[in-house]
Amino acid sequence: MRALHRRTLRAGTAAALALCLAVLAGCGNGDDAADGTVTLDFLSLAWQAESVTAYQALVDEWNEANPDVQVRYVQGSWDNIHDQLLTSFMGGEAPDIIHNDASDLTDFANGGYLADLTGLLPESLVEDIPQQAWDTTAYEGGTYGVPFLQEPRVLVANTRLLEEAGVRVPTPEDPWTWDEFEEVSADLTRDTDGDGDTDTYGVAWSMKEPVTQSVNLSLSTGGRIFDREDGENVIRFGDDESAVAELISRQVNEDGTAPRSSLGMSGSDTLPGFFADRYAMLPLNFSFRQQVDQQAPDDFEWSVLPMPSGGGEDGLAQGVAPQTLSVAEDAEDQQAAADFIAHLTRAEHAMDLARGDWMLPTSETALADPSLNTAEHGWRTGVELAAHLRPSPVLGVRGYPEWKDKIATPAFQEFYSGAFGLSELRGRLRDDGNRVLDRYQR
Amino acid sequence: MSRTFSPAPPVPRGRRAGRAAGRFGQYAALLCYLVFLAFPLLWLLSTSFKSPQELGSIDPTWIPREPSLENYRIAFDAHPLARSALNSLLVAGSAALIAVTIAVPAAYVMVRYRSRVSKAGTVWILVSQMFPLVLIIIPLFLVLKNLQMINSLPGLVLVYVVWNLPFSLWMLQGYVKAVPLSLEEAAAVDGASRLRVLTGVVLPLLTPGLVATLMFSFVTAWNEFFFALVLLKSPERQTMSVILTHFVGAEGVADLGPLAAASFLATLPSLLFFALLQRRLVNGMLAGSVKG
Numbered sequence: 001m002r003a004l005h006r007r008t009l010r011a012g013t014a015a016a017l018a019l020c021l022a023v024l025a026g027c028g029n030g031d032d033a034a035d036g037t038v039t040l041d042f043l044s045l046a047w048q049a050e051s052v053t054a055y056q057a058l059v060d061e062w063n064e065a066n067p068d069v070q071v072r073y074v075q076g077s078w079d080n081i082h083d084q085l086l087t088s089f090m091g092g093e094a095p096d097i098i099h100n101d102a103s104d105l106t107d108f109a110n111g112g113y114l115a116d117l118t119g120l121l122p123e124s125l126v127e128d129i130p131q132q133a134w135d136t137t138a139y140e141g142g143t144y145g146v147p148f149l150q151e152p153r154v155l156v157a158n159t160r161l162l163e164e165a166g167v168r169v170p171t172p173e174d175p176w177t178w179d180e181f182e183e184v185s186a187d188l189t190r191d192t193d194g195d196g197d198t199d200t201y202g203v204a205w206s207m208k209e210p211v212t213q214s215v216n217l218s219l220s221t222g223g224r225i226f227d228r229e230d231g232e233n234v235i236r237f238g239d240d241e242s243a244v245a246e247l248i249s250r251q252v253n254e255d256g257t258a259p260r261s262s263l264g265m266s267g268s269d270t271l272p273g274f275f276a277d278r279y280a281m282l283p284l285n286f287s288f289r290q291q292v293d294q295q296a297p298d299d300f301e302w303s304v305l306p307m308p309s310g311g312g313e314d315g316l317a318q319g320v321a322p323q324t325l326s327v328a329e330d331a332e333d334q335q336a337a338a339d340f341i342a343h344l345t346r347a348e349h350a351m352d353l354a355r356g357d358w359m360l361p362t363s364e365t366a367l368a369d370p371s372l373n374t375a376e377h378g379w380r381t382g383v384e385l386a387a388h389l390r391p392s393p394v395l396g397v398r399g400y401p402e403w404k405d406k407i408a409t410p411a412f413q414e415f416y417s418g419a420f421g422l423s424e425l426r427g428r429l430r431d432d433g434n435r436v437l438d439r440y441q442r
Numbered sequence: 443m444s445r446t447f448s449p450a451p452p453v454p455r456g457r458r459a460g461r462a463a464g465r466f467g468q469y470a471a472l473l474c475y476l477v478f479l480a481f482p483l484l485w486l487l488s489t490s491f492k493s494p495q496e497l498g499s500i501d502p503t504w505i506p507r508e509p510s511l512e513n514y515r516i517a518f519d520a521h522p523l524a525r526s527a528l529n530s531l532l533v534a535g536s537a538a539l540i541a542v543t544i545a546v547p548a549a550y551v552m553v554r555y556r557s558r559v560s561k562a563g564t565v566w567i568l569v570s571q572m573f574p575l576v577l578i579i580i581p582l583f584l585v586l587k588n589l590q591m592i593n594s595l596p597g598l599v600l601v602y603v604v605w606n607l608p609f610s611l612w613m614l615q616g617y618v619k620a621v622p623l624s625l626e627e628a629a630a631v632d633g634a635s636r637l638r639v640l641t642g643v644v645l646p647l648l649t650p651g652l653v654a655t656l657m658f659s660f661v662t663a664w665n666e667f668f669f670a671l672v673l674l675k676s677p678e679r680q681t682m683s684v685i686l687t688h689f690v691g692a693e694g695v696a697d698l699g700p701l702a703a704a705s706f707l708a709t710l711p712s713l714l715f716f717a718l719l720q721r722r723l724v725n726g727m728l729a730g731s732v733k734g
Contacts, residue, residue, distance in 0.1 A: 041675060047691040049520045073677070075521075077687035079694075080671055083576075087672045091583035093592055095675070101692070209693065266694050276500035291695060295498025 038069045038333045040340065043076045043085075043095035045323075048290065051356030055344075058352070062343050069336040071097070089113040089328070096331035097340060102136040102147060103321040106396050109144040115327040116142035120338035125345060133362040136322055136391040145324030148345045149359040151286035152307070152318055152385045153213060154378065159301035161188055161200065161280040172306045172384035175316060178221070178247055181308040185257040188280040204262040204270045204279035205248050210412035211404045213283070216319035216392050217244045221310035225429075226393040226400075232441050233397045235433040237426045243310065245415065246422060253418040263416050271295055283307065286382050290358040293377060304378020306385055316385065319392030322362060360386050399440035403433050483709065489702035490514065497698050513699035514707075520697075521685050522677070523704055530664055530682040531711060533595055537602035538659035541610045542652060544603070549614035550640055554626075564615070567608040575668060583672060593675045601673065602663040610655045617651025618644065653719045661712050682708045 046055045052075070059073045074095060076084065082104055088094040094113065108114050121143075126134075129147065137145035162169060165187045170176040176184060185202025192199040207213075215225050223241030227234055251258035259279070262270055267284045268291060274282050275297055284292075292302055309315030325344060327337040343349065347365035351372065354361040360382050361367055367386055372379050394400045411428040414420060484504075489497065491509040517523060552560040582601060583592070591597030621644055629643045645652075667683040674680050686708060689701035 045692075047688055048697065049516065052520065074675060075677055075680075075688050077671075077684075077690060078692040079687050079690055080668070083668070084671055087579055087583055090580045091587055091592070093583070093587060093675070268695055271498050272500040275498055278500065285693070287692075288695070294494040297495055297498075 037067070038336055040069065040071050040097055040332060040337055041074050041095040042071050042097040042340070043074045043099055045076050045078050045081060045099045046353075046357065047078070048356065048358075051353065054352045054356040058344055058349055062340055069333065069340070071340055085113075092330060094328040094330060096328055096333075096337045098326045098328060099323065100145070100326065101321050101323050102145065102395055103392065103400070105137055105144050105324060105326065106139055106398060106400075108326075109139040109142065110398060113329055114144040115329050115331060115334045115337075116144065117146065117327060117338055117341075118143050120327070120335055121146065122342050125342050128347060128365050129345075129362045130364060132390055133322055136320070136395050137324055137326075139396055145326040146341050146345055147322035147324050147362050148350055149354055149357060150320045150322035150362055150386075150389055151359045152320065152382060152389055153217065153283055154286055154381060154385070155203075155281045155305040155307060156274070156284050156288065156292055156378075157281045157303050157305050158274065158277065158279075159303045161277065162303070165280075169303070170305050170308075172316065172381060172388075175306045175309040177311060177315075178244065178308045182247060182251065182255070182257070185251060185281070186255060189255075189257045198256060198259075200277055201259045201279050202257040203251065203281045203283070204265075204273060205252070205258050205283060205416070206265045206267045206270045207248075207263045207413065207416055208266045208269075209409070210263075210416060211408040212321075212392070212394075214245050214248075214408075214412055215394055217307065218242075219317040219319050219390055219393070220244065220307065220315055222312075222314070224393050226397050233399075233437050235403070235430050235437065237429045242422060242426070245412070245425070249416055249418065252416060260417065263413065275300055281305075286360065286378075287358040289377050304381045306381060314388075316388040317390050318388065319394070320389045321392045321395060323357075323359070397437070399437045402440075403436045407432050407436060483706075486702050486706050486709070489698065490706045492699060494699060513703040516697075517689075517700040517704040517707075520700065521688055521704070522680075523682070523685060523707065525678060526680055526682045526685040527707070527711070529595060529679060530708075533598050533602065533670075533681060534660050534663035536599045537606060537663040538656050540599065540603045541606045541659045542614075542655050545607060545610040545614050545655060546645065546648065546652070547640065549611050549618050550644060552611070553615050553618040554623075564612075567612050570608045579668070579672060582669075586673065592673060593679065595674075595679055598670060598673055598681075601669050602659075602666065605666075605669070606659040606662055610659055613655050613658065614648070614651050617648050617654075621647050657715065657719060660715055664712055 042059065044052075044055050046052045056073055059071050063070050076099065081100055085094065085098065085100070085104075085108065089108065089111065098114075105114065125146070133147040133150065134143065136147050137143055165184070167184045167187055168176075170180075181203075188200065188202035189198060190200040191197060218225055218241045221240050221243040223236075223238075223243065225235060225237060225241050227236050248258070252260050252263065262273070262279070267282070267288050270279060270282050270284075271291060273279045274292075275295065282288075286304075289304065296302060306316060307318060310317075325341045327334050327341070331337045344353070345363065347361075347363045347369075350361040350363045351366040351369055354366065354372070358377075360372075366372070367383055372383055374380060394404075397403075408429060411425055415422075415425040488504055488506060490513050491506040491511070493506075493508060493510060493512070496503070496507055552563055586592050586597050586601070589597070591600065625643055625647075626639050629639045634642060665683060667687070670681045670684050671687075674684065686701065686704055689704060690696045
């Protein structure tokens with residue numbers, strides 16, 4: 001009996017093995033087309049359902065109109081895009097058309113993995129996107145991506161709490177100054193039950209990733225952090241650069257108008273507290289509105305406000321790293337790939353993609369479309385802020401990822417939590433940071 | 443012959459109470475441990491039935507207020523979950539079977555034929571476990587490219603077999619060592635060849651080891667992400683672990699409900715695999731082969 005059982009087990013195992021191998025053998029690589037049709041792989045990082053649908057519809061439209069150049073939609077993920085691309089580039093198997101963000105382009109352009117798009121794109125597209133957006137994808141005289149979507153940082157506010165506090169509601173034409181923002185935060189901070197503990201904080205700074213927002217918001221006070229000196233990148237952290245960081249630290253550690261507990265949170269983590277009146281305002285990226293809209297209780301009213309101004313003409317300026325579309329240097333047909341990018345980024349298509357991702361198109365024609373110029377979900381605030389967006393100072397800086405991970409992230413996190421003061425922060429960001437950059441510029 | 447049994451001496455009441463308290467403590471500790479282990483899975487299950495509004499609530503609840511299958515519907519609509527699960531099943535199942543098929547005779551030889559080569563092999567197994575993934579991914583990618591196995595499930599199976607084999611070998615060596623040599627000698631005296639000894643005597647006694655190794659190889663391959671991400675380009679060939687990342691956007695923003703639904707479904711095959719095989723894992727080693 002046992003022998004029979006063993007024989008059955010062995011036969012079963014062998015059959016399973018054979019079946020697996022047979023099925024797998026049928027799953028080999030069969031990409032090559034014999035009829036001369038060019039097939040381009042488009043690695044897309046769209047992830048929200050409506051956004052994925054919009055991209056796929058545009059791919060289908062292209063494929064129908066261009067039987068000789070077929071595009072295959074490949075879904076990627078923001079989480080691992082750098083490692084995936086690096087490996088694919090090194091192995092010579094990169095996708096032909098690459099969706100990414102501008103902060104990732106420098107190293108790949110420097111390594112020669114991306115095609116220079118100069119001369120490959122139609123003039124109408126080049127003219128429709130403002131120069132400041134093109135600057136985000138420029139590297140050593142070449143253009144390595146089409147910047148097509150971008151998003152400012154905004155204040156998402158609890159409308160009822162704002163009304164109850166009787167504060168002035170800011171607009172892009174008449175924004176709060178940073179001083180005014182501190183005062184409003186204090187007005188919104190409440191101990192509603194009188195037990196001596198704060199029940200509502202004016203603002204919650206989510207600082208799980210503190211570097212990007214600290215660097216980008218410093219532009220509003222005239223800071224830059226990364227500058228060029230004798231043709232080399234250097235880090236500065238003077239008064240202009242540190243003004244916003246000092247304000248955040250003051251709100252957390254001195255005024256008590258921002259909770260310490262939110263410093264370790266991501267933007268998503270702060271939403272439950274926002275809906276429960278624990279926080280009156282949240283500085284979030286513009287696309288977070290989709291999550292707010294999806295998760296807010298039915299009777300919850302929220303508004304989108306501009307970030308405070310540092311004063312002067314550039315007071316609302318902030319750095320951005322737009323989403324980009326690039327062509328791999330090894331692409332089967334660079335011109336066809338660039339044509340497909342031009343198809344995706346045509347004004348009416350860019351608008352569909354922007355709406356799907358709850359972001360702003362860089363295309364000026366798309367931005368002027370009445371359908372984006374609506375008060376619903378704060379679209380108009382975003383559109384009016386678009387003119388103030390500048391290339392993030394980190395773009396084009398080789399060594400920035402290392403500076404960010406090894407030096408700036410722990411330094412900012414410790415500073416915001418009150419572990420040390422401004423001089424220590426300056427020393428770490430500037431002195432330790434410049435040593436890192438030097439290694440990339442030898 | 444009749445035997446008389448004298449009643450056991452009564453256990454003092456104090457000691458009985460102490461024993462009961464001890465037993466209660468053991469069960470309480472076990473329960474806490476089980477809750478600790480099961481917490482992520484139960485929370486995942488609970489999350490998968492919650493609406494976006496409930497997920498945004500500051501007061502999380504174990505039992506969803508208005509349970510709904512909407513997240514499962516969205517997950518299936520948005521991404522090819524069934525196809526990716528089938529891909530994962532094929533790849534993980536094949537990799538586990540092949541790895542174990544190779545590891546059994548290899549482990550046997552390394553244990554029974556002690557020589558410098560087998561010692562060096564054992565050391566090499568240990569050393570190979572120390573290579574970080576990032577160190578080997580690009581060379582591996584190039585090797586597979588030369589073999590024309592990029593973007594193919596057999597290529598991924600090959601990688602998983604190579605990746606799992608050292609540890610499978612290491613695991614099985616311990617089980618082979620535990621099989622008494624006298625059994626094999628008895629079979630040899632009866633005229634059994636080496637192959638017959640391996641298949642007729644050693645293999646049945648290795649069942650718990652085979653099951654443990656199979657589980658390890660299957661779960662490792664099922665959960666593996668980075669190789670699958672890098673090696674498979676075509677959407678129709680992507681595995682479950684890769685598809686799950688498509689629910690996550692930039693800066694860690696995630697479509698939490700559908701992600702939880704898809705993640706819960708992704709844990710089911712492993713759970714099922716464990717449930718089916720765990721009895722074989724714990725069934726007595728050498729059961730029926732040696733007299734006790």
